[in-house]
Amino acid sequence: MLRSSDMTLTNIVAQNLRAVRAQQKMSQEAVAKKARVSVSYVSMLERGQRTPPLETLEMLAKALDVSPMYLLQELSADRPRSRGGRGR
Numbered sequence: 103m104l105r106s107s108d109m110t111l112t113n114i115v116a117q118n119l120r121a122v123r124a125q126q127k128m129s130q131e132a133v134a135k136k137a138r139v140s141v142s143y144v145s146m147l148e149r150g151q152r153t154p155p156l157e158t159l160e161m162l163a164k165a166l167d168v169s170p171m172y173l174l175q176e177l178s179a180d181r182p183r184s185r186g187g188r189g190r
């Protein structure tokens with residue numbers, strides 16, 4: 103895992119997307135379908151191989167029932183991974 107100082111926005115989104123999806127027990131397929139993107143794209147996002155445009159970030163957040171800002175925020179060890187709901 104990368105140190106906090108080495109985290110890029112792409113890596114932060116990747117980590118948050120994977121964590122929220124796993125916590126909600128959703129498959130990549132389910133997220134992809136709800137966000138209207140391909141499964142391979144979700145996989146690439148979770149591995150930090152792609153950076154989503156804002157419109158896609160919004161669709162992913164809606165699919166996961168979190169705010170887009172939640173997917174962009176670096177999570178600390180003492181902060182819960184998901185707050186349930188959109189977190190606004």
